[in-house]
Amino acid sequence: MYFCNPFKLKRKGIMGMNQRNSGYIGRYNPRKLYPLVDNKLKTKIIARNAKVTTPALLGVISIQAEVQNVESFIKETTGFVIKPAKGSGGKGILVITKIENGRYFKANGEEESLPEIKRHVTDILAGLFSLGGSADVAVVEALIQFDNAFDGFSFEGVPDVRVIVFKGFPVMAMMRLSTAASDGKANLHQGAVGVGLDIATGKALHAVQFDRPIEYHPDTNKELKTLEVPKWERLIYLAASCYEMTGMGYLGTDMVLDRYLGPMLLELNARPGLAIQIANGQGILPRLKLIESLQNTERMDAEARVAFCQKHFSQS
Amino acid sequence: MNARIFFFVLVAALFLLGISQTVQRHLAFDIPWMPGETRTIWNIDAKIDFNALGKPVIASLTTPKMQAGYTQLSQNAASPGYGLSFLEGGIAPQAQWTIRKALGEQTLYYNIQLLADNKSKDQQYTEMPALFDKEYDPATLAAGTEIIREAFKTSADPFSFTRELLKVLNAQQPSQNTSLLLTSKINKTDLLIALLNKAKIATKKIGALHLEDGRRRQHLQPLVEVFQEKDGGITSQLFDANSTSAVNRQNLLLWDQSDKALLELVGGENSKVSFSMIKQEQAALAAILQKADNEHLFNFSIHSLPVEDQSLFKGILMIPLGVMIVVMMRVLVGLKTSGTFMPVLIAMAFIQTSLVTGLVGFILLVAVGLVIRSYLSHLNLLLVARISTVIIMVILLITLFGVLAYKLGLTEGLKITFFPMIILSWTIERMSVLWEEEGAKEVMLQGGGSLIVAVLAYFVMSNPIARHLMFNFIGLQFVVMALVLLLGSYTGYRLSELRRFKPLVDKE
Numbered sequence: 001m002y003f004c005n006p007f008k009l010k011r012k013g014i015m016g017m018n019q020r021n022s023g024y025i026g027r028y029n030p031r032k033l034y035p036l037v038d039n040k041l042k043t044k045i046i047a048r049n050a051k052v053t054t055p056a057l058l059g060v061i062s063i064q065a066e067v068q069n070v071e072s073f074i075k076e077t078t079g080f081v082i083k084p085a086k087g088s089g090g091k092g093i094l095v096i097t098k099i100e101n102g103r104y105f106k107a108n109g110e111e112e113s114l115p116e117i118k119r120h121v122t123d124i125l126a127g128l129f130s131l132g133g134s135a136d137v138a139v140v141e142a143l144i145q146f147d148n149a150f151d152g153f154s155f156e157g158v159p160d161v162r163v164i165v166f167k168g169f170p171v172m173a174m175m176r177l178s179t180a181a182s183d184g185k186a187n188l189h190q191g192a193v194g195v196g197l198d199i200a201t202g203k204a205l206h207a208v209q210f211d212r213p214i215e216y217h218p219d220t221n222k223e224l225k226t227l228e229v230p231k232w233e234r235l236i237y238l239a240a241s242c243y244e245m246t247g248m249g250y251l252g253t254d255m256v257l258d259r260y261l262g263p264m265l266l267e268l269n270a271r272p273g274l275a276i277q278i279a280n281g282q283g284i285l286p287r288l289k290l291i292e293s294l295q296n297t298e299r300m301d302a303e304a305r306v307a308f309c310q311k312h313f314s315q316s
Numbered sequence: 317m318n319a320r321i322f323f324f325v326l327v328a329a330l331f332l333l334g335i336s337q338t339v340q341r342h343l344a345f346d347i348p349w350m351p352g353e354t355r356t357i358w359n360i361d362a363k364i365d366f367n368a369l370g371k372p373v374i375a376s377l378t379t380p381k382m383q384a385g386y387t388q389l390s391q392n393a394a395s396p397g398y399g400l401s402f403l404e405g406g407i408a409p410q411a412q413w414t415i416r417k418a419l420g421e422q423t424l425y426y427n428i429q430l431l432a433d434n435k436s437k438d439q440q441y442t443e444m445p446a447l448f449d450k451e452y453d454p455a456t457l458a459a460g461t462e463i464i465r466e467a468f469k470t471s472a473d474p475f476s477f478t479r480e481l482l483k484v485l486n487a488q489q490p491s492q493n494t495s496l497l498l499t500s501k502i503n504k505t506d507l508l509i510a511l512l513n514k515a516k517i518a519t520k521k522i523g524a525l526h527l528e529d530g531r532r533r534q535h536l537q538p539l540v541e542v543f544q545e546k547d548g549g550i551t552s553q554l555f556d557a558n559s560t561s562a563v564n565r566q567n568l569l570l571w572d573q574s575d576k577a578l579l580e581l582v583g584g585e586n587s588k589v590s591f592s593m594i595k596q597e598q599a600a601l602a603a604i605l606q607k608a609d610n611e612h613l614f615n616f617s618i619h620s621l622p623v624e625d626q627s628l629f630k631g632i633l634m635i636p637l638g639v640m641i642v643v644m645m646r647v648l649v650g651l652k653t654s655g656t657f658m659p660v661l662i663a664m665a666f667i668q669t670s671l672v673t674g675l676v677g678f679i680l681l682v683a684v685g686l687v688i689r690s691y692l693s694h695l696n697l698l699l700v701a702r703i704s705t706v707i708i709m710v711i712l713l714i715t716l717f718g719v720l721a722y723k724l725g726l727t728e729g730l731k732i733t734f735f736p737m738i739i740l741s742w743t744i745e746r747m748s749v750l751w752e753e754e755g756a757k758e759v760m761l762q763g764g765g766s767l768i769v770a771v772l773a774y775f776v777m778s779n780p781i782a783r784h785l786m787f788n789f790i791g792l793q794f795v796v797m798a799l800v801l802l803l804g805s806y807t808g809y810r811l812s813e814l815r816r817f818k819p820l821v822d823k824e
Contacts, residue, residue, distance in 0.1 A: 003814040004821045010809075014817050018647055019807040091753065126698065190754070211816055274813075278820060 013283030015274060020250075024288065028167070028249025029270050036246050037268040041085040041139050043246075050245040052238050053264040055081070055256075056142035067121050070140070071114060075102070079143030082117070084124040084136045090185050092129030094120050097143060107156060144264075147257040149230045155179050155219040160186050161197065161229060161255040161263075163236065164272055164284065167297055168243030169305045170236050171287040171313060173197040174279040175227060179209065180219050186254075188275040193217060195224050196280030200314035202232030206281040213281075233306075235263035240302040240309075242268060280315075287313055323805065330798040337791030346435065351784035354597040356432035357389065358527055358569070363425055364579060366587035368418035373583035375413045376403075377426055378523075378574040386569060387433040395424040408574040422584065430569070441550040444518045444543050445575060450510070459493040464515045474517045474544040475553050481511055482560045504557040505538040518543040522554065523572030529595035536571055536578060536591070539563060631664065633786045636796040638663050638773040643803045645769045650810030653769050654746050654762040661739050662766070663773035668734035671774060675767070677717070677732040678740075682763070684713055685744035686751065693752065707741040 009016075015024075036042050047054045058080055059073035074080050074096070083093040096112060098105040104112045121138045123129070130136040150159045157178025164172045174194050181191030188194050193214065196205040204227035207214050216223055229235065239253040242265065252272025255263050277284050290312065291297070300308070341347055364377060379391065379402075391411070393400050398413040411426050452460065467480035484494055485504055497507055505521065512519045520543070523536030543552045554563040571591075572578045581587045619626070638660035645651040653659055666674035688709055692702055714732050721729020743766075751759045776782055786792055809817075 003811065004818040006809050006814055008821045009814065009817055012820060014809075014813075014820060016807070016809040016813045017650065018810065022805065023807055208819070211819065213819055278817065281820060283820070 009283075013285035013287075013289075014277055015283060015285045015288070017274065019285075020274060024166075024250040025271055029251075030247070033247050034270055037248060037251070037270045038088075039085050040083065040087075040267055041137060043265075043268050044139070046245050047242075047265055050241060052241055052245060053261060055144055055258075055264055055266070058140040058142055060137055060139055061121055061125070062137040064122065064125055067118050067125070070118060070121055070138075073140045074099075074104075074117075077142060081141045081143055082121060082124070083139050083141070084129040085139050086130040086134070086136050087124075088130075090187065092120075092124055095143070144256050145259040147230060147259050149228065149257070150177075152220045152222040153177050153217060153224070153227055155217070157182070157186060157192075158256060158266075160266055161235060161239075161257075162269075162272065162276060163239035163253045163255060164276060165239055165243055165251045165253055166288055166291050167249050168240055168300070168302065169291045169297070169309050170199060170240045171291065171309060172276050172280055172282075172284050173199060173202075173236070173239075174276045175204070175229065177217065177224075179217070181209075188273065188279075193224065194275055194279035195227055196276070196282075197229060198315050199236065200310040202229035202235070204228065205315055206279060208275070208278045211275065211278055229257065231257065231262050236306050236310075237302055238263055238265060240306050244302070282315070323801075327798045327801050330794045330801070334791040334794030334796075334798065337794070338789040341789055341791065346433075347788050349785070351780050352599075354599055357596045357598050358386070358430045358432065358593055359427070359596055360430065360525070360527075360569070360591060360593040361425060361427050363423065363590050363592070364587065365421065365423050365590075366581055366584040368420060368422045368584045370417060370419040371583040373398075373413070373415050373418045373422070374581070375424060375584065375587075376410045376580040377412075377424075377589070378572045378576075378578050379409045379411050379426065379428065380430070380569060380571050381408050381573055382436065382439055383570050383573075384436055384438045385432065385434065385565060386430040387436045389429040389431050391426070391428040393424065393426045398424065406574075407576075408572070410574075418583070441543070441552065444545055444550060445520050447513055447516060447518060450513070456497060459496045460511055460514055462493050463491075463497075464511060468515065473546075474512075474542055477515065477517065478508070478512065478540075478542045478553075478555050479560065481508060482555060482557065485557065486560050503538075505540060508540050508555070508557040512540075512542065520552075520573070520575045522570050522575075523578050524554075525569045525571045525591055525593075527567040527569055527593055527595070529593070532590075532592040534591040534593070535589075539570075630783065630787050631667075633790075633793070634777040634783060635660060635664070636793055636800075637782060637786060638777050640796055640800055640803075641773045641776055642769055643800055645765075645772070647803050647806055648810060650812030651765040651769060652762045653766040654743060654750070655739075655766070658739055658743055659766050659769035660773055661736050662770040663777055665735045666770065666774040667778050669731040670728075671771070673728045673731055674734075674774075675771075677729070677735065678767075680717065681710065681713055681732070681735065681740060682744055682747065685710060685740070686748055686759075689744055689748040690751075693748065703741060703745055706745055707737060710737050710741050710744065 036046060041060060044054050044057055048057075058077065059069070061067060061070060070082075078099060079095075079097045081093060081095050084091070087093065094112070094117070095107055096104045096117075097107045102114075104114070104117065106112055124136055124138040127135050144158065146154075146159070153159060153175075154177045159175060159177050161173060161175050163170045174196050176186040176188065177193040177195065178186050179191055179193055183190065186192050188208075188211075191210060193207055193209045195207045197203065198205055204225050207224040209218065215225070235255050235257070239255055242251060242253045243249075246268060248268070248270060250270075250272070252269035254266045254269065256266045257263050274284075297305070342349065362377060364375060366375070380386070380388070382388070391402065393411055393413070395413050397418075398415045401412050401414075403410040403412055413424050463481065463484055467477055467484060471477035471480045484491065485498075485508065487494065490498065498504070502510070509519050509521060520541040522539040522541050524539050525534060525536055538557070540555045540557055541552050542555060543550060554565070556563050579587055579589050621629070639657065642653070642657060642659055646653070646656075662674075662678060665678075668674075669677060685706065689706055692705060697705070714735065714737065717732050718730050721727070721732070747759050747763060750762060
């Protein structure tokens with residue numbers, strides 16, 4: 001059979017796109033809050049106010065005349081990232097991992113000269129990478145030093161942890177590992193590997209690529225079951241506190257782990273995808289329904305919510 | 317939960333409104349469900365011949381009045397030199413020809429078109445026709461009185477009484493009394509009327525025409541309408557004096573209901589009226605519209621617009637169906653399209669170009685457009701300028717293809733101009749960006765999805781039955797709206813998700 005029985009899907013609590021759109025995104029995400037999430041600079045500002053760790057902000061370039069100043073933001077660092085505030089799908093992100101004697105190198109070893117960096121910033125300001133081509137600002141961030149725990153799990157890219165936070169409860173999590181097929185990007189539909197994580201422990205449950213189960217990373221052949229996210233408690237707590245920060249009821253939080261600074265928030269997503277269910281091998285609906293049935297969730301703080309989820313949604 | 321109930325009430329109300337308006341339109345105006353249905357139209361000519369005496373002539377022909385089974389569509393008359401007027405009112409309508417002076421043989425034509433129409437009803441009589449006084453010679457009077465007395469005994473009301481009289485008049489072996497009456501210079505019809513009148517029963521003489529396709533030189537058949545007053549209402553029945561059986565109204569047109577004469581002629585002699593008729597099958601809708609023209613019933617509808625605007629609406633009213641296809645494909649199937657409603661616009665272009673030409677033209681334009689657009693992306697242009705360039709490029713391409721096709725003798729190729737150029741440019745732009753960001757596979761996926769939806773929408777929107785229904789029954793728009801609203805609240809799985817999430821179910 002090419003298709004599966006919809007009633008079986010229903011029984012497993014799998015959420016479909018229509019239900020996500022009308023039942024959760026439409027109902028719990030107020031339209032006026034979207035800019036907080038879609039604009040990375042605004043996200044960064046509210047995150048700082050809410051004491052949620054994010055990669056260090058080195059500088060913001062918002063008009064063409066400031067492009068000359070970009071050197072002053074970056075020359076003292078060991079590496080940095082320049083990204084458009086309103087970019088989507090990882091477009092227009094320039095990552096410099098090594099700086100030697102005023103020369104800049106990308107992750108794959110290619111050199112990027114200062115004029116090239118300035119032109120990239122100009123492109124960002126002109127709206128080349130933003131949705132609809134509207135004018136944008138360039139955000140310069142400190143480079144994240146990946147935690148060693150992920151060595152061999154990711155191919156040429158940032159492995160991040162996606163946590164679905166529903167009304168402040170971290171209901172489901174997965175790790176997204178870039179592959180050669182995904183071209184170093186962490187988007188599942190482009191071929192990244194999704195690894196479902198246990199909410200209580202941060203240990204791998206189940207892995208998929210292109211919506212099909214896999215056991216080993218296609219490029220590094222590392223067994224995906226052995227994946228375990230360190231500092232999990234802190235990470236899941238940060239994810240949960242994104243709710244107070246944004247007010248969004250149904251939120252996808254993308255977290256990264258820095259070797260020295262620990263878990264931090266990379267970006268937020270108001271329309272998180274459904275692939276997390278496949279990565280976890282479980283439907284998300286029963287969890288969402290359980291949260292919806294709770295009374296007085298507004299009075300619970302992030303710690304209480306995390307504890308609730310770890311108690312009820314653990315699969316180990 | 318109240319919002320939910322309100323929503324379903326709204327949907328149900330829209331649905332019911334649409335259905336009831338549609339059914340009402342069908343019942344009240346007789347608009348057929350299917351586009352091919354036909355209705356019968358009788359085209360009847362009356363020819364009047366007479367000899368004019370060189371004096372002023374007034375010729376008044378009694379014409380059919382409204383009656384069961386027929387609706388008059390139009391009437392006209394041809395008669396060179398004569399003044400003509402149609403006189404309404406009075407007992408029956410008349411066509412009147414007048415001329416100051418005419419001499420010799422004259423021929424006048426009157427033509428009427430009647431729609432066979434089951435909804436038409438006989439007019440109600442408000443008063444009984446008057447009885448008349450006539451003197452009879454004693455022998456006739458005695459015979460008549462005897463017949464009336466016998467028939468009266470074996471009957472209960474005017475109708476059964478008439479039937480009894482008919483039995484006597486049409487008996488195999490006429491009785492003495494009957495023979496005596498019939499030998500006089502009087503035919504059975506007049507005799508029947510005289511007998512009924514004598515028995516104080518009101519009657520009317522009717523001239524009826526048997527409608528049969530292609531008949532010529534027909535004459536009116538005399539019938540007798542017998543009246544009865546009962547419970548304050550007036551009822552009547554038709555009888556044929558030459559037969560005891562009931563009169564069959566099927567294909568029978570009561571032409572002359574004046575109770576006087578079919579033709580009143582002043583200033584002429586030797587007049588003769590003959591009828592010829594043909595039966596026409598006409599598309600039901602056209603017939604209805606012709607009928608409605610007379611009745612001014614359609615005033616509040618698209619049919620009251622000029623024909624040019626009507627054909628515009630014919631296209632516009634199909635869009636909701638195309639839109640519904642898009643909603644279904646996205647919500648129920650989960651097909652990816654580039655640009656939400658772009659497929660509908662493409663489908664509308666397909667209707668103009670025909671499907672194969674449209675498909676070939678579209679793919680050709682988009683493919684060539686993508687190649688040229690890929691060069692533009694090297695120039696790092698601003699979005700608006702880039703799209704504008706693509707629009708100019710598309711127009712040039714359309715011109716080029718049109719001229720090329722024409723030179724090659726493919727006049728079909730000229731239809732490429734029907735494509736909406738701005739939409740096409742956006743499609744090319746979007747697909748090009750998609751190609752750069754997600755690769756060729758995603759472009760094929762979305763482009764293919766768009767084309768599938770467009771072709772489906774084309775088949776629905778160009779379907780003659782759908783076109784007929786959507787155009788003639790505005791109520792169906794509400795039904796489509798209700799369906800789209802329902803689809804909007806569908807939270808179940810898409811077909812593509814049944815495939816996507818299959819590994820989750822298979823795991824067990």
